[in-house]
Amino acid sequence: xxxxxxxxxxxxxxxxxxxxxxxxxxxxxxxxxxxxxxxxxxxxxxxxxxxxxxxxxxxxxxxxxxxxxxxxxxxxxxxxxxxxxxxxxxxxxxxxxxxxxxxxxxxxxxxxxxxxxxxxxxxxxxxxxxxxxxxxxxxxxxxxxxxxxxxxxxxxxxxxxxxxxxxxxxxxxxxxxxxxxxxxxxxxxxxxxxxxxxxxxxxxxxxxxxxxxxxxxxxxxxxxxxxxxxxxxxxxxxxxxxxxxxxxxxxxxxxxxxxxxxxxxxxxxxxxxxxxxxxxxxxxxxxxxxxxxxxxxxxxxxxxxxxxxxxxxxxxxxxxxxxxxxxxxxxxxxxxxxxxxxxxxxxxxxxxxxxxxxxxxxx
Amino acid sequence: xxxxxxxxxxxxxxxxxxxxxxxxxxxxxxxxxxxxxxxxxxxxxxxxxxxxxxxxxxxxxxxxxxxxxxxxxxxxxxxxxxxxxxxxxxxxxxxxxxxxxxxxxxxxxxxxxxxxxxxxxxxxxxxxxxxxxxxxxxxxxxxxxxxxxxxxxxxxxxxxxxxxxxxxxxxxxxxxxxxxxxxxxxxxxxxxxxxxxxxxxxxxxxxxxxxxxxxxxxxxxxxxxxxxxxxxxxxxxxxxxxxxxxxxxxxxxxxxxxxxxxxxxxxx
Amino acid sequence: xxxxxxxxxxxxxxxxxxxxxxxxxxxxxxxxxxxxxxxxxxxxxxxxxxxxxxxxxxxxxxxxxxxxxxxxxxxxxxxxxxxxxxxxxxxxxxxxxxxxxxxxxxxxxxxxxxxxxxxxxxxxxxxxxxxxxxxxxxxxxxxxxxxxxxxxxxxxxxxxxxxxxxxxxxxxxxxxxxxxxxxxxxxxxxxxxxxxxxxxxxxxxxxxxxxxxxxxxxxxxxxxxxxxxxxxxxxxxxxxxxxxxxxxxxxxxxxxxxxxxxxxxxxxxxxxxx
Numbered sequence: 001x002x003x004x005x006x007x008x009x010x011x012x013x014x015x016x017x018x019x020x021x022x023x024x025x026x027x028x029x030x031x032x033x034x035x036x037x038x039x040x041x042x043x044x045x046x047x048x049x050x051x052x053x054x055x056x057x058x059x060x061x062x063x064x065x066x067x068x069x070x071x072x073x074x075x076x077x078x079x080x081x082x083x084x085x086x087x088x089x090x091x092x093x094x095x096x097x098x099x100x101x102x103x104x105x106x107x108x109x110x111x112x113x114x115x116x117x118x119x120x121x122x123x124x125x126x127x128x129x130x131x132x133x134x135x136x137x138x139x140x141x142x143x144x145x146x147x148x149x150x151x152x153x154x155x156x157x158x159x160x161x162x163x164x165x166x167x168x169x170x171x172x173x174x175x176x177x178x179x180x181x182x183x184x185x186x187x188x189x190x191x192x193x194x195x196x197x198x199x200x201x202x203x204x205x206x207x208x209x210x211x212x213x214x215x216x217x218x219x220x221x222x223x224x225x226x227x228x229x230x231x232x233x234x235x236x237x238x239x240x241x242x243x244x245x246x247x248x249x250x251x252x253x254x255x256x257x258x259x260x261x262x263x264x265x266x267x268x269x270x271x272x273x274x275x276x277x278x279x280x281x282x283x284x285x286x287x288x289x290x291x292x293x294x295x296x297x298x299x300x301x302x303x304x305x306x307x308x309x310x311x312x313x314x315x316x317x318x319x320x321x322x323x324x325x326x327x328x329x330x331x332x333x334x335x336x337x338x339x340x341x342x343x344x345x346x347x348x349x350x351x352x353x354x355x356x357x358x359x360x361x362x363x
Numbered sequence: 364x365x366x367x368x369x370x371x372x373x374x375x376x377x378x379x380x381x382x383x384x385x386x387x388x389x390x391x392x393x394x395x396x397x398x399x400x401x402x403x404x405x406x407x408x409x410x411x412x413x414x415x416x417x418x419x420x421x422x423x424x425x426x427x428x429x430x431x432x433x434x435x436x437x438x439x440x441x442x443x444x445x446x447x448x449x450x451x452x453x454x455x456x457x458x459x460x461x462x463x464x465x466x467x468x469x470x471x472x473x474x475x476x477x478x479x480x481x482x483x484x485x486x487x488x489x490x491x492x493x494x495x496x497x498x499x500x501x502x503x504x505x506x507x508x509x510x511x512x513x514x515x516x517x518x519x520x521x522x523x524x525x526x527x528x529x530x531x532x533x534x535x536x537x538x539x540x541x542x543x544x545x546x547x548x549x550x551x552x553x554x555x556x557x558x559x560x561x562x563x564x565x566x567x568x569x570x571x572x573x574x575x576x577x578x579x580x581x582x583x584x585x586x587x588x589x590x591x592x593x594x595x596x597x598x599x600x601x602x603x604x605x606x607x608x609x610x611x612x613x614x615x616x617x618x619x620x621x622x623x624x625x626x627x628x629x630x631x
Numbered sequence: 632x633x634x635x636x637x638x639x640x641x642x643x644x645x646x647x648x649x650x651x652x653x654x655x656x657x658x659x660x661x662x663x664x665x666x667x668x669x670x671x672x673x674x675x676x677x678x679x680x681x682x683x684x685x686x687x688x689x690x691x692x693x694x695x696x697x698x699x700x701x702x703x704x705x706x707x708x709x710x711x712x713x714x715x716x717x718x719x720x721x722x723x724x725x726x727x728x729x730x731x732x733x734x735x736x737x738x739x740x741x742x743x744x745x746x747x748x749x750x751x752x753x754x755x756x757x758x759x760x761x762x763x764x765x766x767x768x769x770x771x772x773x774x775x776x777x778x779x780x781x782x783x784x785x786x787x788x789x790x791x792x793x794x795x796x797x798x799x800x801x802x803x804x805x806x807x808x809x810x811x812x813x814x815x816x817x818x819x820x821x822x823x824x825x826x827x828x829x830x831x832x833x834x835x836x837x838x839x840x841x842x843x844x845x846x847x848x849x850x851x852x853x854x855x856x857x858x859x860x861x862x863x864x865x866x867x868x869x870x871x872x873x874x875x876x877x878x879x880x881x882x883x884x885x886x887x888x889x890x891x892x893x894x895x896x897x898x899x900x901x902x903x904x905x
Contacts, residue, residue, distance in 0.1 A: 047571060052586060072572035077585070084869045085570075090487045092571045176766050182852045184867075223769040223851025231587030237749040353868045360863070361687045361855045369712045373724070376709050380731050380783065383742035386752055390745065398745035399755025439641050446638030458638070461645050464653065469841030469885060471858050472878050475865050476652035479875075483655060499648045502641060560736055562844060567865075580737040584848055588745050596738050603733040607726060 045070045046285050049085070049093040051272070052077060052227045054146075056305035063292050069285055077226050078183045086111055086277050094280040095289055100271045101185065103142050104135040104344035112141045113276040119287040122294035122312075130311035133271060134341070142273035143290050144311040146303075148245035149331065149339060150186065150268040157257040158239040166194035166263045168240060170213070175220045179232060179241035182224040184356040185342055186268070187214065190242055193265050200343045204351060211355045215362045224360070233258060244270070246308030249329045253307070260328045262335060269339035271311070384600060391593035398588070408594040415591060420572075421579040424490070425559060428575065432497035433554035439498070440505030440554075441547055447506070448513035462507075465500045473500060474567035481568065488570030496568040497561065501554035508550035512543040552610075659875035675876030684860070688880070691857040694771060695839035698778035699786075702835050703828070705779070706786035710827075711820075713787075714794035721795070728791075732784045740777050740848050747773055747849075769851030777845040782838065786831035793827030794820075829892050837885055857881055 048060075052075040060071045074093070076082045079102040085091055086106070098106060106112050117123050123143060130144040154163050158177070169178055169190065180187050189199035191210035201207060222238050230247055232238050234255045243251070248260035274293065276286045292298060299315030302308075309329045310316055316324055324330055345352065390398050394405035412418060447455055465473055477496045481488055516539060524534040562577035569578070576595075583589045663672045678684070713724045731739065746752045747767035754764040767773060797820070805819045843858030852859075857877065864874030 052582075074570075074572055075582070078867065080867045080869075084866055087869060088482045090482060090485060090570070092487060092489070218853070221853065222766070223853055225851065226585050228585060228587035235750050353870065357860070357863065357868060358683055360852065361683050361860065363686065363690070369715070372708060373712050376705065376783075377727055380728070380780070383739070383746060383780070384731065384734060386746055387738070387742050397750065398748075398752045399750055399758075439644065442637045443641035446635065450638075458642065458645070461649055464649050467837075467886065467889060468653075468882060469837060469858075471841050471843065471861055472656070472882050473652075475861065475874065475878060476656045477648065478865070479655045479659060479871075480648070480652040495648060499644070502644070506641075556733070560733075562737055577735060577737045580735065580741060581844070581848075584737065584741045584744065588748070592738070592741060593745075596734070596742070599735060599738065603730060607730060607733065611722070611726060 044282055044285060045072055046094050046282055046289060047072045047074070047092045047280075048095045048289070049074050049076060049082065049091075049277075050095075050097050051075060053230075054097065054272075054306055054308075056301050059293075059298055059301055062298075063289060066292075067285065067288060069282075080184055089279075091277070092281060093277050094282045094286040095274060096277050097145050097272050097274050099342065100133070100135045100273075101342040101344045103273055103275060106275065107136065107141050108344065108346075111278050113278055113280060113283060114140055115143060115276060115290070116287060117143075119284075120291045120294065122291050122296075125294060125296055125299075125312050125314040127311055127313040127316075130271065135271075135344070136273065142275045143294065145272045145274050145293065146246065146306075146308040147269070147271045147311050148309050148329070149262055149336075150189070150242060150244055150270065151248065151260050151262040152240065153233055153243045153248050153251060153258055153260050154240040155233065155236060155238075155255075155257050156259050158236065163240070163259075163261055164264050166190055166265055168263075169242065170194070170217050170220065172220060174240055176222045177239035178217075178221050179223060179225045179229055179238045180217075180221050181229065181242065182226050184352060186242075187224075187359075188352060188356065189268055189342070191217075193263070193267060196265065199268055199340050200345065202345065202348050207351055207355055211359055214359045218359075218362060244308075245328055245331075246306055249307030249323075249326060252328065262331070262339070266338035266340065269336060269341050271341070384596065387593045387596040388600060391590065391597045393590070393593075396588065396590050408590040409598075412591045412594045412598075417574070418576075418579055418591070418595065421574045421576050424493075424573055425575040425577075428490075428494055428497055429555050429558035432494055432501055432558050433551050436498045436501035436505050436554045437547060437551040440502045440550060441509050441543070443502070444506045444509040444513055447510060448516075462503045464503075466503050466507075470561075470563035471567075474564040477564065478567040488568060490569075490573045493565055493569040493573060493575070496564050497558045500561070500564060501557055504553045504557065505547075505550035508553060509543055509546040512546035516542050656875045656878055659871050660879045663872040672872070675872045676880070678873055679876055679880060684877075687855055687860055688857050688884075690771075690854075691840050692884075694775055694778065694854075694856070695836050698775055698782060698839050699832055699835045701775075701779045702783050702786040703832065706783055706831065707790055707828070710787050710790035710794055713791050714797075725788075725791070728784045728787055736781065737844065739781055740845050743773065743777055743780070743849060744768065747776075768849065769853050771850070771854055773849040774846050774854050774856075777849045778839050778842070781845065782835040785834040789830035789834065790824060790827040793824050793830075797823055825895065829895055833889060833892055836888065841881060841885070 046063075046069050048071055050073070054075075057073075060073060063069070064071050072092075076085065079099050082096060082098055083102060083105070086093070086096065087109075103112075117139065120143060123139070126144050130147060131139055136142045152163055152166070152168060154168070159174070168174070169180070180190070185199075188207075188210055191213045192199050192201060192206065195206070195209055195213060197203075197206040197210070223232075225232060225241070229241055229243060230251050233241055233243075233251050236255075243260075245260065248258070252258045252260065274290050276283060276290075280286055293302070294312060296312060296314035296318055299310050299312045300318040303310040303315060303319060304323060307329065310319075316330075327335070386398065391408055392404050392406070393401055394407070395402035447458060450458075468476075474496075477492075477499065478488075480486075481492045486492055520538055524538045525531070529537070560577065561575070562581065565575050566578055566581070569575070574582075580592060580595070583592055660675050661671060661673070662669050663674065664670075679688075713721060713728075716724060744751070748754070749764050749766070749768070751768075753767060757765065801823070802815060802819055805815050810818065840856075841858050843856060843862045846854045846856045846859055850856075861874050861877050861881070864870045864877065868874075
């Protein structure tokens with residue numbers, strides 16, 4: 001195909017195309033400038049990796065202002081997701097907030113930096129009950145953030161009876177109105193508790209029984225939800241589910257028909273602590289952040305915003321009595337009696353992994 | 364088949380294609396979160412959208428990565444296509460085969476493959492890795508757009524220009540470039556649109572607070588129904604409508620309509 | 632010399648970022664870190680032969696096939712109708728098909744959640760005529776709907792492109808020779824449009840069988856497809872050996888089906904990959 005290099009053709013391939021090209025680039029450059037507008041770059045950055053919906057974001061703004069640091073905030077949905085991200089390396093996170101069993105595992109696998117409690121004066125404000133727990137003796141690697149329980153949340157306007165047992169989640173009456181959590185240890189724990197076993201069992205037989213129960217339950221389950229569980233329960237898309245106590249507090253505040261109960265068979269008591277992942281770049285700032293979060297006023301804002309239970313006794317004193325008196329968030333010691341804490345299962349977790357994959361793949 | 368039946372079928376299918384988008388747009392102006400009840404007109408979700416730092420940051424990264432990656436892939440791809448057009452034989456076939464791999468492979472395989480590479484070499488996942496990933500899946504499309512143009516080029520023309528005293532650079536600028544420019548533009552636009560819309564590969568190759576629009580929408584969607592997404596959809600719809608209008612003006616001059624995802628067979 | 636220099640950057644790039652990663656995936660699928668360091672192991676592949684996982688693959692293929700067939704059944708007539716329009720109307724129709732493709736894929740998938748949900752639009756409309764809320768979301772049907780919705784334009788466009796380029800004289804010749812409408816369609820139009828159909832099938836089946844987004848958002852983690860399985864192994868369970876094995880199987884599946892589909896194009900009017 002020959003093209004005559006006439007003036008006309010030159011214009012056809014030359015100017016209009018180039019102009020359009022340049023126009024596009026200018027347009028994009030303008031858009032970039034608008035959206036990329038950030039104030040003068042702060043002194044340093046702090047990378048925080050946390051659960052979704054697990055902090056009052058204004059708290060971050062305040063930290064940034066006070067310490068002249070830019071906080072880069074990422075979220076994860078489960079402890080397992082956090083673990084994989086940290087394990088595979090190459091992540092810049094200075095702060096992470098795993099749960100008890102995961103902290104135990106991370107300590108064992110050398111995935112966390114030691115914490116210098118000397119740099120965290122507000123550690124003293126934390127209730128002794130939450131210090132020196134089994135998964136991190138002496139709090140060498142973690143500082144308490146929030147704690148809570150696991151229980152059943154249900155909509156009293158959609159369910160007539162009193163719920164008090166895990167069996168309610170297996171009740172055919174509630175077909176397609178049941179939500180389970182898309183979280184490995186938590187869902188398996190529910191099944192184990194229903195069958196009367198320990199949530200830390202290392203018995204293959206018991207684990208397989210739990211698996212069978214979960215697979216049996218599948219046709220009754222509407223969905224394995226993540227953070228959208230809250231919206232769905234509030235909106236009445238489902239009638240019954242299990243959740244963490246803090247989420248229950250939030251949901252109940254948005255929909256008074258909802259109620260939370262810890263089943264009689266027992267349940268899970270959990271603790272989320274702040275850790276500094278190995279290889280963190282900004283360890284000093286990380287310590288300051290931990291201390292900041294442990295300040296009573298900051299703790300109060302967080303606790304009130306996300307609904308979870310604070311381990312900080314001074315924060316507790318500051319809380320609205322309606323909140324600190326709420327049995328959902330702050331149950332009596334008697335209620336905590338038959339609750340188990342999740343433990344790290346070492347290599348046996350492989351069996352749980354397999355069971356979970358099988359449960360999710362089953363039809 | 365009667366005219367009326369045909370028109371109705373057309374209408375029905377288009378209604379199906381546009382209904383969900385229309386729902387999102389309409390309810391982006393709804394005062395409440397619900398999509399079954401109208402509570403009144405409101406722009407609150409748009410306000411919330413513009414205050415959402417994560418989304419704005421994601422928008423910035425989406426555009427930045429799209430622009431930079433498509434520029435780099437266009438340049439690298441054009442040069443590669445030039446070299447390939449002069450080649451013959453098995454080696455050429457091999458390179459073209461490798462070139463096809465990102466096109467043929469499912470996104471998820473490309474994504475985890477790149478993630479494996481980055482993790483194995485200890486490269487920190489973030490802006491650079493996402494950029495490299497985008498260049499990787501864009502360049503094959505550029506090559507496939509530009510290569511045919513090179514093939515169509517008559518070697519006599521190039522020789523004639525050189526004979527008539529043009530320097531190689533002048534010959535390239537005035538003879539070759541205009542010929543292949545449509546292919547380059549198409550390749551660039553394709554790389555750009557692929558990059559803007561990418562989710563899976565970006566999902567696996569990014570980290571450390573760097574996110575793009577698709578990943579943000581995914582995170583928001585997993586947390587429940589977020590009306591800000593409706594507002595975002597409306598804005599994107601309007602943008603796309605404008606863009607397509609502009610591009611269609613171009614196509615009326617015969618340069619062809621640009622598709623967001625290439626048809627690998629057509630391109631050969 | 633200039634030629635070599637020209638391709639050199641891309642050669643290096645494709646080697647490092649296309650070839651090497653794929654070799655690594657292969658490596659992960661064949662080796663695992665055992666007690667004595669790296670050891671060769673087919674465990675990942677063997678694990679995949681468990682009926683449970685084969686069923687996951689089967690489900691993915693099944694849903695992908697269904698969506699491909701649906702796209703074909705809906706898309707072919709649409710392409711034909713569009714091909715019969717006046718050129719100006721054709722351009723408009725083409726733009727209308729392309730517009731959704733330009734909308735973000737995540738958005739197009741998400742859009743169905745507020746519509747199909749228990750408290751969503753559809754159920755709201757059904758409630759006004761007295762029907763109790765249906766469970767339209769978080770099942771295979773919803774995933775199928777999401778797939779057809781997302782991939783329909785990819786089926787329509789190649790077929791449409793082939794149809795408008797079709798040589799009218801062949802069709803007219805057939806009509807002149809006395810063939811009725813059905814005959815003209817089955818014997819002339821359909822065979823000639825096959826390259827477009829093959830193209831469309833490929834562009835629908837491949838993403839459909841490997842997606843995890845659609846099953847994630849619309850399936851409520853109830854519909855576990857191959858894509859979900861792979862993603863979980865890499866991002867949640869941390870079993871890269873198993874994840875890589877599944878990926879290799881998926882890759883092989885896609886490449887084989889492409890090869891088979893490519894073979895159906897006897898005229899060679901399009902396909903040659905290697």
